[in-house]
Amino acid sequence: MLAFALLTTLQFHYDVSEFVNAxxxxxxxxxxxxxxxxxxxxxxxxxxxxxxxxGADFDKWSEIFSRAENAAGGAASAPLLPNYLSFFxxxxxxxxxIDAALRxxxxxxxxxxxxxxxxxxDAAAVAEVTRHVTARLHPWFVENAPSTERRLKELEARVRGxxxxxxxxxxxxxxxxxxxxxxVWVHLLPSPAPKQTEATGTALRNHxxxxxxxxxxxEVAAPIVVHELTHSLCDSASQSDHLKLIxxxxxxxxxxxQALYGLLNEALATSVQLRLYEQxxxxxxxxxxxxxxxxxxxxxxxxxxxxMERRTTIQKGFVKRYVAAVEKEIGSEIDAPRFQLLxxxxxxxxxxxxxxEAFFQAFRxxxxxxxxxELEQYPGTPAVRLLxxxxxxxxxxxxxxxxxRSHRAFVYRQPNKRSSYVLAGRDTNAIIQAVEELxxxxxxxAQGLLLAIE
Numbered sequence: 001m002l003a004f005a006l007l008t009t010l011q012f013h014y015d016v017s018e019f020v021n022a023x024x025x026x027x028x029x030x031x032x033x034x035x036x037x038x039x040x041x042x043x044x045x046x047x048x049x050x051x052x053x054x055g056a057d058f059d060k061w062s063e064i065f066s067r068a069e070n071a072a073g074g075a076a077s078a079p080l081l082p083n084y085l086s087f088f089x090x091x092x093x094x095x096x097x098i099d100a101a102l103r104x105x106x107x108x109x110x111x112x113x114x115x116x117x118x119x120x121x122d123a124a125a126v127a128e129v130t131r132h133v134t135a136r137l138h139p140w141f142v143e144n145a146p147s148t149e150r151r152l153k154e155l156e157a158r159v160r161g162x163x164x165x166x167x168x169x170x171x172x173x174x175x176x177x178x179x180x181x182x183x184v185w186v187h188l189l190p191s192p193a194p195k196q197t198e199a200t201g202t203a204l205r206n207h208x209x210x211x212x213x214x215x216x217x218x219e220v221a222a223p224i225v226v227h228e229l230t231h232s233l234c235d236s237a238s239q240s241d242h243l244k245l246i247x248x249x250x251x252x253x254x255x256x257x258q259a260l261y262g263l264l265n266e267a268l269a270t271s272v273q274l275r276l277y278e279q280x281x282x283x284x285x286x287x288x289x290x291x292x293x294x295x296x297x298x299x300x301x302x303x304x305x306x307x308m309e310r311r312t313t314i315q316k317g318f319v320k321r322y323v324a325a326v327e328k329e330i331g332s333e334i335d336a337p338r339f340q341l342l343x344x345x346x347x348x349x350x351x352x353x354x355x356x357e358a359f360f361q362a363f364r365x366x367x368x369x370x371x372x373x374e375l376e377q378y379p380g381t382p383a384v385r386l387l388x389x390x391x392x393x394x395x396x397x398x399x400x401x402x403x404x405r406s407h408r409a410f411v412y413r414q415p416n417k418r419s420s421y422v423l424a425g426r427d428t429n430a431i432i433q434a435v436e437e438l439x440x441x442x443x444x445x446a447q448g449l450l451l452a453i454e
Contacts, residue, residue, distance in 0.1 A: 010165045010172070014156045014186045016149045018141050021189055022134040023101045023110075024209060030062045032094055034202040036191075036211055043192030048136065057129045064122045068093050077377040078243060079250045080258050081343055083265050083367045086239040093117065097126070099205050102185070107131040144190040148212050152188050155210075155225075158218035159186070162276050164226050168233070170308040171226075171272055176241050176315070177233040180206055186225055188212050203228035205236070223273040230269040241315065248319040250380055255419070256334050258381050260323055262343035262366045263296050267326070270297025271304045290364055292330065292339065299329040335443045338363055340419065341382055345369040348386035355386045355423075355431040362439040382419040386431050394424050407452040409434040415447035425453075 028035035029044060044050045072089035076082075085091050096117055104110035111127035118126070159165075172179065184206050191199055191213045199211040201224035208225050210216070249261040270293055303321050312318070326334075333339055346368050348356050359365070369375060375383055387394040389405050398404060398412045401424075409425030411434050423438065425431040430453065437451055444450055 010168050010182050010184050012156075012159055012165055012184050012186060014152050014188065016145050016152055016188050016190075017105075018138070018145070019106055019130065019134055020102060020187045021141055021145075022130055022137055023098065024187070024189055025137065026058060026061050026129060026133050027098055029058055030065065032061075032065055032098065033204065033209075034200060035209075036193075036198050036200045039191070039193045039196065039198055039211075047140070047192065053132070054136065057132050060125055061129045064118060064126050065094060065097060067122070068097065068118050075374070075377065076239070078246055079378070079380050080246050080261050081345070081367055081369055081378040081381040082242060082246065083262055083343075084237070084239075084242050085235045086237075086242060095204055099207070101126075101130060102187075102204075102207050107134070141190070144194070148188050148190045151212065151218070154218040155186070155188065155221050158222040159225060162222060164222065164276065167272065167275060167308075168226055168229055170311070171230055171268075171304075172233050173311065174304070174307055174313055175230075175234050175237055175268070176313050177236045178238060179233065179236050184208065184229060186210070201225065201228050203232040205232055208232075223276040226276060227269045227273040230272045231265060234265055234268065244315055245319065248315075249323075252320070252323060254323060256340045258344075259340050259342040260326060263292060263326070264322065266290075266293045266366065267296035267300040267322070268304065270294060271301040274298060274301050275305065292342065292364075295329050296326050299325040332442065337421070337441055337444050338439050340444075341365070341384060341421070343367040344382040344384045345371075345375040345378070346384045346386065347372065347375070349388075349391060352386050352388065352428050352431060355428050355435060358432040359384065359386065359423075359435045362435050379418065382421070383416075384421045384423065386435075387422060387424045388428065388431065389424060389426055394422075398422050398424065404449070404452070407454060409453040411438050411450040411452075413444060413447050413450055421450075 024033065024035070025040060027033040028037055028040045031037070044054065069090035072093040075089070076087045078087060085095065097114060100113035100117060101110040104113045107127040107130050110130055111123045114123035114126060186208045187210070189209060189211050191211045194214045196213060197215055199213045199216060201208070201210050203209065208228050210221050210224060212221070246261060249257045254260060274297055300322060303318065303325060307318060330339060341363050343366055346356055346359055347370060360368070369378065369381065375381065385393070385397065387397065394401060404410050404412070409423070409430040412422045412424070414420040414422065423431055423434040425434055433453055434451070437453060441450065
C-alpha cells in the first residue's frame with residue numbers, strides 16, 4: 001500500500017477492453033458490482049437470447065463468489081453502521097476477486113491471481129466463465145467498441161485538461177487514503193442500450209467504470225470518473241481512521257448522527273464532482289438524483305475546497321463544520337423521518353420483503369442492515385421493524401398493541417435510547433401504506449403513536 005502522502009501524482013490510464021467488458025457484464029448480472037442491472041439483464045434476455053449455458057455460468061460465478069464471501073467472516077462492530085469496505089470482509093473478498101480479474105487481463109491471468117483467494121478449482125471455474133462470456137459478447141463488442149474508442153481520447157483530454165489528477169491527489173491526502181498504487185484505470189464500456197439515458201458510473205479500488213451512452217459527453221463523463229474515484233479513495237483509508245471519523249459523529253450527539261455520517265461519503269464525492277463542474281459549462285442540476293445528496297454536496301464543496309487549499313485532513317475539525325453546513329442546507333427537514341432514516345437497520349420477515357423494498361424506495365436509503373444481530377453491532381443506528389399483526393413480535397413490541405391493531409396500520413416510535421420505529425399493519429400492503437405515509441411526515445415525536453391508517 002502507498003500512504004496517502006504519496007498519492008499526489010495519480011496516473012490515469014484509459015481503455016476499452018474486451019475482457020474488462022466481459023468481467024463487468026457477469027459481475028453486473030450476478031449483483032457483484034454496482035451497475036445498470038435492468039439494462040444489462042434486458043440486453044442478455046432480449047439481444048443475447050440468453051442460453052442455458054449462459055445461465056449455468058452465471059450461477060457458477062455466483063456460487064463461487066458466495067462461498068468466498070461467506071468464508072470471509074462477519075462484519076466488524078462500530079458505534080454507527082459503517083459505509084466503508086474495511087468493516088465488511090465479505091465485500092472485501094468480493095472486490096479482491098473482481099480486482100484479480102481486472103489485473104489479470106485474461107482468463108489465464110485471472111485464474112493465476114484468483115487461486116490464492118478461492119483455491120485452484122474455483123479459480124479455474126471463474127476464469128472459464130470469463131472465457132465463455134468474452135466469446136459470447138465478441139461479435140457485439142467488435143461492432144460497438146469502435147465508437148467507444150473514438151470517444152476515449154476525448155475523455156482522456158478532458159480529464160487531463162480539467163486537472164483531475166491534481167485534484168484527486170489532494171482528495172487522497174484529505175481522506176488519508178491508502179490506495180494500492182498511484183495508477184488509476186478508467187474503463188469505458190459500450191452501453192448495451194446506447195440510445196437510453198440510463199447509465200452507471202462506478203469504481204472498484206483503482207478502477208473506474210463508465211457505461212458510455214450516446215448522450216454522455218466527455219464534459220459529463222469526466223466528473224463522474226472523479227466522483228466514483230473519490231468513493232474508492234475514501235474506502236481505502238484505514239479502519240482505525242474510519243472509526244475516529246465515526247466517533248466524531250457520535251460525540252456530536254446529533255439526533256441525525258447516523259444519517260449525517262452515512263451521507264458524508266456521497267457528499268464528498270458529489271462536492272468533488274461539482275468542483276469540476278465549476279470549470280466547465282455543464283449544468284449541475286442533475287448532479288445526483290436524490291433528495292439530499294446534491295444538497296449535501298453543495299454544502300460540502302466550500303469546506304472541501306478550503307481543506308484542500310490548507311492541505312488538512314478530514315480528521316482535523318472537518319466533521320463539525322460539515323454537520324453545521326448540511327444542517328443549514330437541509331433546514332427543518334433534518335428532523336423528518338425521511339432524513340433521519342437514510343441509514344437504518346430495517347428488519348422484517350421474508351414474507352414482508354415487498355414492504356422492505358418499499359421502505360428503501362420511499363426513504364432513498366443510503367445504507368442498511370437487516371437483522372437483530374447486526375443491529376446489536378451498531379448501537380447508534382436507527383431501528384425500523386416492519387410487522388404484520390399476526391406476527392408474534394408485533395404483540396410484544398408495542399405497548400397497547402391490542403388497541404392499536406383496530407387500525408389498518410400504524411407507526412409507533414418506541415421510547416428507547418436508540419431511535420426505533422415500528423410500522424405494523426394487517427397485511428403487507430397495509431405496512432407499505434404506513435411506509436409511504438411516514439415518508440411524508442415533516443417531523444416525528446421522540447416516542448409514541450406517530451400515525452394511524454384507517
